[in-house]
Amino acid sequence: xxxxxxxxxxxxxxxxxxxxxxxxxxxxxxxxxxxxxxxxxxxxxxxxxxxxxxxxxxxxxxxxxxxxxxxxxxxxxxxxxxxxxxxxxxxxxxxxxxxxxxxxxxxxxxxxxxxxxxxxxxxxxxxxxxxxxxxxxxxxxxxxxxxxxxxxxxxxxxxxxxxxxxxxxxxxxxxxxxxxxxxxxxxxxxxxxxxxxxxxxxxxxxxxxxxxxxxxxxxxxxxxxxxxxxxxxxxxxxxxxxxxxxxxxxxxxxxxxxxxxxxxxxxxxxxxxxxxxxxxxxxxxxxxxxxxxxx
Numbered sequence: 001x002x003x004x005x006x007x008x009x010x011x012x013x014x015x016x017x018x019x020x021x022x023x024x025x026x027x028x029x030x031x032x033x034x035x036x037x038x039x040x041x042x043x044x045x046x047x048x049x050x051x052x053x054x055x056x057x058x059x060x061x062x063x064x065x066x067x068x069x070x071x072x073x074x075x076x077x078x079x080x081x082x083x084x085x086x087x088x089x090x091x092x093x094x095x096x097x098x099x100x101x102x103x104x105x106x107x108x109x110x111x112x113x114x115x116x117x118x119x120x121x122x123x124x125x126x127x128x129x130x131x132x133x134x135x136x137x138x139x140x141x142x143x144x145x146x147x148x149x150x151x152x153x154x155x156x157x158x159x160x161x162x163x164x165x166x167x168x169x170x171x172x173x174x175x176x177x178x179x180x181x182x183x184x185x186x187x188x189x190x191x192x193x194x195x196x197x198x199x200x201x202x203x204x205x206x207x208x209x210x211x212x213x214x215x216x217x218x219x220x221x222x223x224x225x226x227x228x229x230x231x232x233x234x235x236x237x238x239x240x241x242x243x244x245x246x247x248x249x250x251x252x253x254x255x256x257x258x259x260x261x262x263x264x265x266x267x268x269x270x271x272x273x274x275x276x277x278x279x280x281x282x283x284x285x286x287x288x289x290x291x292x293x294x295x
Contacts, residue, residue: 041055061269071272074247074273080161087172088168092179115167117234121230124166125150179209218281
């Protein structure tokens, strides 16, 4: 064994370092994913004997209006959550300066990221509250009639997304601040000597060096948009009349709340949510790989 190790040490050492992480990834990620897919083919309440029903849960899902409402809301979440990327980048560029008081500004912009999503949800619930909420009062002052955002089917999803964007922008800002610290100053100086400035400097010099940070920012933003359970639960509990549901909240309702205990149906929703997430993330990974191979 000792002779074999000495002969193959350089080849085996990386695998030994990767083994602990790979084992944990297998146990806590890959196996649960496989189990969720298997459960999605069952009719099961979580306690009794499971019954194999094949694609029955998916057939029912395709005919469920609540599923399409949740799916539509998730698409809106995904589209609007992408605003966190340019907003976070612009704030990071502003904060990446050596000016007086910049540490105070960084602390203020960083604050939303460190507080709980539940606290964020409560703060925005008070912000939108009819009668005394600041947003309600401002709209009432401007138009003469206030808007109960969280009780109006037209605005409730957008109101919750605005609450979610506040900490998400702070998260993206942190990622881009880290990336800006790794931007090569010699390339920036060379671009300045060539006359580049403003948007040209940002587009052709800064952004190409921020690709790793952009990749992580897109991934966490997509995941954040698709797992938007906590804000929906705290602010509206899926209401009014289920119009603010998203797939993660709908999955909880069906699998774990008093409305359901339908583990198989909830697992089918989870599989659809996972597939949507993988499509977006895989597409972005493929684009980054293609761009790198064409350089």
